[in-house]
Amino acid sequence: xxxxxxxxxxxxxxxxxxxxxxxxxxxxxxxxxxxxxxxxxxxxxxxxxxxxxxxxxxxxxxxxxxxxxxxxxxxxxxxxxxxxxxxxxxxxxxxxxxxxxxxxxxxxxxxxxxxxxxxxxxxxxxxxxxxxxxxxxxxxxxxxxxxxxxxxxxxxxxxxxxxxxxxxxxxxxxxxxxxxxxxxxxxxxxxxxxxxxxxxxxxxxxxxxxxxxxxxxxxxxxxxxxxxxxxxxxxxx
Amino acid sequence: xxxxxxxxxxxxxxxxxxxxxxxxxxxxxxxxxxxxxxxxxxxxxxxxxxxxxxxxxxxxxxxxxxxxxxxxxxxxxxxxxxxxxxxxxxxxxxxxxxxxxxxxxxxxxxxxxxxxxxxxxxxxxxxxxxxxxxxxxxxxxxxxxxxxxxxxxxxxxxxxxxxxxxxxxxxxxxxxxxxxxxxxxxxxxxxxxxxxxxxxxxxxxxxxxxxxxxxxxxxxxxxxxxxxxxxxxxxxx
Numbered sequence: 001x002x003x004x005x006x007x008x009x010x011x012x013x014x015x016x017x018x019x020x021x022x023x024x025x026x027x028x029x030x031x032x033x034x035x036x037x038x039x040x041x042x043x044x045x046x047x048x049x050x051x052x053x054x055x056x057x058x059x060x061x062x063x064x065x066x067x068x069x070x071x072x073x074x075x076x077x078x079x080x081x082x083x084x085x086x087x088x089x090x091x092x093x094x095x096x097x098x099x100x101x102x103x104x105x106x107x108x109x110x111x112x113x114x115x116x117x118x119x120x121x122x123x124x125x126x127x128x129x130x131x132x133x134x135x136x137x138x139x140x141x142x143x144x145x146x147x148x149x150x151x152x153x154x155x156x157x158x159x160x161x162x163x164x165x166x167x168x169x170x171x172x173x174x175x176x177x178x179x180x181x182x183x184x185x186x187x188x189x190x191x192x193x194x195x196x197x198x199x200x201x202x203x204x205x206x207x208x209x210x211x212x213x214x215x216x217x218x219x220x221x222x223x224x225x226x227x228x229x230x231x232x233x234x235x236x237x
Numbered sequence: 238x239x240x241x242x243x244x245x246x247x248x249x250x251x252x253x254x255x256x257x258x259x260x261x262x263x264x265x266x267x268x269x270x271x272x273x274x275x276x277x278x279x280x281x282x283x284x285x286x287x288x289x290x291x292x293x294x295x296x297x298x299x300x301x302x303x304x305x306x307x308x309x310x311x312x313x314x315x316x317x318x319x320x321x322x323x324x325x326x327x328x329x330x331x332x333x334x335x336x337x338x339x340x341x342x343x344x345x346x347x348x349x350x351x352x353x354x355x356x357x358x359x360x361x362x363x364x365x366x367x368x369x370x371x372x373x374x375x376x377x378x379x380x381x382x383x384x385x386x387x388x389x390x391x392x393x394x395x396x397x398x399x400x401x402x403x404x405x406x407x408x409x410x411x412x413x414x415x416x417x418x419x420x421x422x423x424x425x426x427x428x429x430x431x432x433x434x435x436x437x438x439x440x441x442x443x444x445x446x447x448x449x450x451x452x453x454x455x456x457x458x459x460x461x462x463x464x465x466x467x468x469x470x471x472x473x474x
Contacts, residue, residue, distance in 0.1 A: 011250075024326075086383050091390055118392065149369070152361055
């Protein structure tokens with residue numbers, strides 16, 4: 001456990017920073033955009049961005065804005081890891097998994113054969129080691145799956161902006177892909193939009209990615225998605 | 238993502254608190270014992286313990302010590318969870334998994350069939366959902382494995398104290414089971430012992446659990462462990 005690792009827990013231990021990170025994963029962000037999305041002063045936002053940059057979680061770059069004037073400072077997340085922590089009365093460990101596409105892509109995990117009752121200390125130690133071996137496989141799978149999901153989300157974002165170009169629709173898509181679905185209220189809080197606007201934008205998004213909007217809950221319509229599967233440009237119907 | 242969840246990141250975002258948690262998973266801890274194990278003032282230790290109690294990570298109870306005088310206050314960890322966080326330029330999510338013995342015990346995970354190249358947005362969304370389903374299985378396995386390892390570690394600790402009764406040997410065993418092995422220096426720092434004492438205690442431990450001690454690195458000797466497997470009381474030889 002390298003001692004530089006856990007700074008990420010310090011970063012995550014603050015709600016404003018977590019909110020900023022959420023916005024940063026969804027779209028290109030410059031300072032005043034981020035500042036409008038969270039409910040604290042711009043001084044506080046500047047402080048949190050500075051802390052995250054110092055810890056290497058964020059990097060910034062300058063680019064000209066759409067108007068005349070000084071270049072804008074953009075921020076992006078500068079790490080790609082999955083962190084796992086177990087905390088129980090008998091175990092405490094944590095690890096940062098560097099995401100990798102070259103890892104384990106398939107595995108059978110089976111702990112059903114590892115005994116639950118033990119006669120002595122050595123049996124217990126042996127079972128513990130067997131469980132730990134299965135744990136290592138699970139962590140390897142986690143690395144590969146998250147690496148692939150990260151890659152795919154990047155492709156989805158790039159394609160959406162290139163082909164459709166609406167940032168708010170994309171933000172809704174991004175959020176419901178990550179959470180498996182969300183209420184209109186949740187999206188309204190998350191994206192700083194009126195409920196009405198969420199619904200309008202969700203209906204627009206539905207023209208490109210089939211949604212199920214029912215009793216204020218928005219999710220991907222997997223049935224319709226499967227029927228459309230394979231089309232290069234399934235938005236036109 | 239319930240908003241009470243992430244307090245654990247705040248707790249973990251401090252090295253002294255992480256050290257205290259490590260010691261707490263290994264043995265029964267009262268205040269002055271903990272205070273001796275970490276390198277900050279007892280005022281600071283008291284503050285950190287109070288914060289962790291307030292957040293529900295620790296609970297305390299009073300019990301009479303071995304000598305006359307006021308009852309001692311003991312602390313123990315009051316949660317049993319595995320936390321997973323992914324942070325990349327395109328994804329940010331976290332979840333606290335309540336450990337459970339009744340979960341998934343075997344599964345085949347296979348993402349090798351999920352396409353890596355996509356023709357359109359819908360294909361990409363579909364692959365993302367397929368990856369997410371495999372991710373959910375992996376998280377279920379993680380819950381079960383960690384629940385079993387927690388249970389087993391509790392049994393190992395209880396048996397070691399009952400049958401052998403040496404806390405320092407147990408602390409070495411606990412640490413190398415969790416990390417897969419450790420250098421003498423690491424154990425010396427961790428357990429606040431002289432290197433010499435670590436080696437003596439490791440040799441004592443080796444009488445009950447076979448160890449490989451080589452070039453200052455201590456780990457379980459899996460070969461000898463397998464040969465001994467099945468003995469009820471393998472310490473006597």
